[in-house]
Amino acid sequence: MTGKEKNGTKFGIHETLELHEVTTQRRSNLLKSHMMEAVVEDPELKKLLRRERQNSEKAIEEIQAFLP
Template identity: 35%
Template sequence: MDQTLGVHETLDMHEILMFKNICLTKSATMSAIAQDPALKELLGQNAKQAKQDIEQLMSLLGREEK
């Protein structure tokens, strides 16, 4: 079975990647200025997860572009 993505799927993944980058930027920025420790922790966890998601998406896209 063919494991390559279609053009529309690749474009969707690029859109998700852009969204995740924006989420990471916002979480990192807000974490730096947040004063509530619980909120700071939540934003830090969100940023960590966003980084992992971005790495995974980039890995998948890298395989498709070869």
């Protein structure tokens, strides 16, 4: 097995690539939410976009802890 060890767990190459793929998707969500929040006028929709942005930021931080 190869990859970074975190809390006694080693990730294989395929698992590391999956984490990179999830991170890329979350970054895309983050960018889209940020851009949409700037043009949306509905307060409820702005609230949902802000929450999605926060969730994406948190997920990226958590995933990055496992990446080399």
